[in-house]
Amino acid sequence: MHERIPWLEDAAREGPWLVAVSGGADSLALLHFLAGAGFEGLVVCHLNHQLRGAESAADARFVAELASRLGLDCEMGEVDVPAAMRESGDSMETAARKARLVFFARCAVKRGCERVILAHHADDQAETVLWNLLRGSHGVRGMRVRQRIEVDAGDGQRVCLDMHRPLLEVRHSELVAWLLERGLTWREDASNLEPVAVRNRLRHEAMPLLADITGRDPAAALARAAADAADLADWIDQLLDQAEILDPQGRLHLRALGALHPILRRAALKRYLAGHRVPDITRALIDRATALLDPGNPAVVNLPGGRLLRRRAARIWIDG
Amino acid sequence: MHERIPWLEDAAREGPWLVAVSGGADSLALLHFLAGAGFEGLVVCHLNHQLRGAESAADARFVAELASRLGLDCEMGEVDVPAAMRESGDSMETAARKARLVFFARCAVKRGCERVILAHHADDQAETVLWNLLRGSHGVRGMRVRQRIEVDAGDGQRVCLDMHRPLLEVRHSELVAWLLERGLTWREDASNLEPVAVRNRLRHEAMPLLADITGRDPAAALARAAADAADLADWIDQLLDQAEILDPQGRLHLRALGALHPILRRAALKRYLAGHRVPDITRALIDRATALLDPGNPAVVNLPGGRLLRRRAARIWIDG
Numbered sequence A, B: 001m002h003e004r005i006p007w008l009e010d011a012a013r014e015g016p017w018l019v020a021v022s023g024g025a026d027s028l029a030l031l032h033f034l035a036g037a038g039f040e041g042l043v044v045c046h047l048n049h050q051l052r053g054a055e056s057a058a059d060a061r062f063v064a065e066l067a068s069r070l071g072l073d074c075e076m077g078e079v080d081v082p083a084a085m086r087e088s089g090d091s092m093e094t095a096a097r098k099a100r101l102v103f104f105a106r107c108a109v110k111r112g113c114e115r116v117i118l119a120h121h122a123d124d125q126a127e128t129v130l131w132n133l134l135r136g137s138h139g140v141r142g143m144r145v146r147q148r149i150e151v152d153a154g155d156g157q158r159v160c161l162d163m164h165r166p167l168l169e170v171r172h173s174e175l176v177a178w179l180l181e182r183g184l185t186w187r188e189d190a191s192n193l194e195p196v197a198v199r200n201r202l203r204h205e206a207m208p209l210l211a212d213i214t215g216r217d218p219a220a221a222l223a224r225a226a227a228d229a230a231d232l233a234d235w236i237d238q239l240l241d242q243a244e245i246l247d248p249q250g251r252l253h254l255r256a257l258g259a260l261h262p263i264l265r266r267a268a269l270k271r272y273l274a275g276h277r278v279p280d281i282t283r284a285l286i287d288r289a290t291a292l293l294d295p296g297n298p299a300v301v302n303l304p305g306g307r308l309l310r311r312r313a314a315r316i317w318i319d320g
Helices: A025-036 A054-070 A081-088 A092-111 A122-135 A172-181 A197-214 A218-242 A254-259 A262-275 A283-291 B025-036 B053-070 B081-088 B092-111 B122-135 B172-181 B197-214 B218-242 B254-259 B262-275 B283-291
Strands: A017-020 A042-048 A073-078 A115-117 A146-152 A158-164 A300-302 A308-312 A315-319 B017-020 B042-048 B073-078 B115-117 B146-152 B158-164 B300-302 B308-312 B315-319
Touching: A017 A025, A017 A092, A025 A042, A025 A054, A025 A172, A042 A054, A042 A092, A054 A073, A073 A092, A081 A092, A092 A115, A092 A146, A092 A158, A122 A172, A122 A197, A122 A218, A122 B197, A122 B218, A197 A218, A197 B122, A197 B197, A218 A262, A218 B122, A218 B262, A254 A262, A254 A315, A262 A283, A262 A315, A262 B218, A283 A300, B017 B025, B017 B092, B025 B042, B025 B053, B025 B172, B042 B053, B042 B092, B053 B073, B073 B092, B081 B092, B092 B115, B092 B146, B092 B158, B122 B172, B122 B197, B122 B218, B197 B218, B218 B262, B254 B262, B254 B315, B262 B283, B262 B315, B283 B300
Parallel strands: A017 A042, A017 A115, A042 A073, A115 A158, B017 B042, B017 B115, B042 B073, B115 B158
Antiparallel strands: A146 A158, A300 A308, A308 A315, B146 B158, B300 B308, B308 B315
């Protein structure tokens, strides 16, 4: 499996490392693999989503016992996802994802470790790509092997998390085979913590249908497209770094923006908005922001979240 | 409909123009629209694929009568697709596509006109994108509004065709609505000349399922992704034009190639191979070609079709 995990080349073996472990095959394979590959200071982090009653409790016990058996530290958390959904109005997927991030943030503070390793694999990646593509606005876009995110740990404290997804090129079937070869066990349904309509239907209906229609494995093609798209995004980031589009106050130079190819210009605006934590950055928003470059257009664009993007004195910046 | 057809801005109204007309709604809308938009010298080109017996003959009569009624010239052709499939071993889709290209090439020679207008629309584009994506190797790639191709007209004569697809941003439903508003008729099944397993199943099974799962219109998102991918391809072409990677003999400079970002390098190799009419340019082939840049690797790569790609004297080129 090593050759499918280029992440291994650069990853420091010294801990601590937070490892997200649901108890399902994917995260169990991840945990055993990391332990076998010489990673030290692994902290097993398990969040009980309480979505499957006694089964969820049994998952938690299974994970805690395994950590103890492997001599690893363990962080156990609980969240009442249905209650969180009622409170926030979020979908189950969103509520569960937010709860996991807060849990990881708390583990990070407690352990003084911002590095989190997740078991997302090539089949997860393929579903993500298809979903992003079909939602529009984003083209091919998958999860990244490395991703830094800022999370509110719940008490107003903002915590940076450094997420690692070493298994993005490994298939779920390979992880299961790897466990079986070693006689390792897992909790069958623990990784299906999210019986979420869209993702589950993409996995169980769309992928098999697409495989049947095309006679090919859609997951492999989609995961590779995501890897190519990530390469492209990295390259565009490099080009933007070189383009000197920001003034010393961090505002966008109108002239420098205007000189960019439209593709780079859109990427620059997207990066600027994302860097200022503007939510819901759609293609339509980028198009409205782009229109600011034309002095014939109004000099202000409303941003989601209530702030304004302004054009003044040959600059564009976020007000408020 | 005009605002959805940016092609109109640049397209010369003077003829001749070859227009591919099956008799179905899409090509009928195209023909009536072009006539109404002031295009002159339209030559209606209809190829009877003989796949639907008497119905195919009736399609041909319908198209010929319409052309006559509109006062337009007409080119009618016939091809026995099942016989062509038996002879070549091609799938129905491939055999029909080849037959159409040969037919257009002959029309082009006869009429002294290499411009062909096709009725492909946004839903066709979405299916193409999904199919290309799932086949792997290509990421998001759709049909282009303009495309030059070289076709063997059947007698060894190579003919350049300049294909135009003005309707790529227009939905099939819009074309039907446009015809209905004007009381114009069409042959219901004539555009389904290709009862081809993959494309038909993408249209009738995959697209509705994806729409149902995501609650969104997958065709719109896929067609937009294709438009973005086309912009990206154009930009990369521009960058390659500026990169001075060819020597005066048209061979690739090893050093110039090596200095490119891997994304541009792959694009440069792909363009070089495509420009030399190498068939079946897969990602795996590009990766093998890229390996030529490493002096530690063998200096020759076998190409599909029997030619060789060689590294020698700080150049890479096709031998034979």
